[in-house]
Amino acid sequence: MAGHSQFKNIMHRKGRQDAQRAKIFTKLIREITTAARLGAADPNANPRLRAAMIAARENNMTRDTIDRAIKRGSGSDADANYDEVRYEGYGPAGVALIVEALTNNRNRTAGEVRSAFSKFGGNLGETNSVSFMFDRLGEFRFPLSAGTADEVMEKAIDAGADDVSSGEGPEGVHEIY
Amino acid sequence: MKSLGQPSAAKLTWRPKTTTPVEGEVVQTLLDLIAALEDNDDVQNVYANFEVSDDALAKFAA
Numbered sequence: 402m403a404g405h406s407q408f409k410n411i412m413h414r415k416g417r418q419d420a421q422r423a424k425i426f427t428k429l430i431r432e433i434t435t436a437a438r439l440g441a442a443d444p445n446a447n448p449r450l451r452a453a454m455i456a457a458r459e460n461n462m463t464r465d466t467i468d469r470a471i472k473r474g475s476g477s478d479a480d481a482n483y484d485e486v487r488y489e490g491y492g493p494a495g496v497a498l499i500v501e502a503l504t505n506n507r508n509r510t511a512g513e514v515r516s517a518f519s520k521f522g523g524n525l526g527e528t529n530s531v532s533f534m535f536d537r538l539g540e541f542r543f544p545l546s547a548g549t550a551d552e553v554m555e556k557a558i559d560a561g562a563d564d565v566s567s568g569e570g571p572e573g574v575h576e577i578y
Numbered sequence: 579m580k581s582l583g584q585p586s587a588a589k590l591t592w593r594p595k596t597t598t599p600v601e602g603e604v605v606q607t608l609l610d611l612i613a614a615l616e617d618n619d620d621v622q623n624v625y626a627n628f629e630v631s632d633d634a635l636a637k638f639a640a
Contacts, residue, residue: 424617424619427619428619428621428622431622432622452589456589492607492608492611492612492626492628493600493604493607493608493611494598494600494604494608494628495598496598496600496608496626496627496628497594497598497626497627498611498612498615498624498625498626499592499623499624499625499626500615500621500623500624500625501621501622501623501624501625502618502620502621502622503620503622504620509620510618510620510621513618513620514615514618514621517611517614517615517618518611520611520614521607521608521610521611521614522607522611523611532592534594534595534596534627535592535593535594535595535625535627536592536593536594536595537590537591537592538590538591538592538593539589539590539591540589540590540591540593
């Protein structure tokens, strides 16, 4: 078994996991920074920031990292200026795709997104060519401990929700639209 | 809704009104495309309206 050390396996796997984690963090930080830039730096007065922070916590981001991201957005650093853009297009087999991006360089992102589409047999369409096939909805996720499916459904509808779906198992969540 | 306690996540999403069934080889290409898009640092979210059977998804996600 020459050259088959257990450590090498672990090293490669860990490297890949770390890289994925870093990717997710980059995205979460960018969202927090943008939310803090557009609104107040106080999550109680800024729903978008609050949502971004909840998402960050869900992915085990540390308090420190979150605070730093907020500071970067609310300060006057020029490098934290991200634009929100939406790309719409069709993938293979006519599947509709919506891509939401935050970018500091629209031209670069548009090129990268377009090349990804064409590489895998899709094509990037005009804005609104696809989004009419989707509903823009708020989604709330609650842990299953919040109540049984029936209880959650009843309360959600009382509050004006359109739809509720409840998952099963340990990872299950109540999704309310 | 408040009576349910704190949500674990709250966000705006795009939910498809209709879905497109996908099967066979195309599933792999589609998943590769979504992965490639998500790999981009600028991209925040990718939404798609495809519908794949659980069996096919398990085969390709592995």
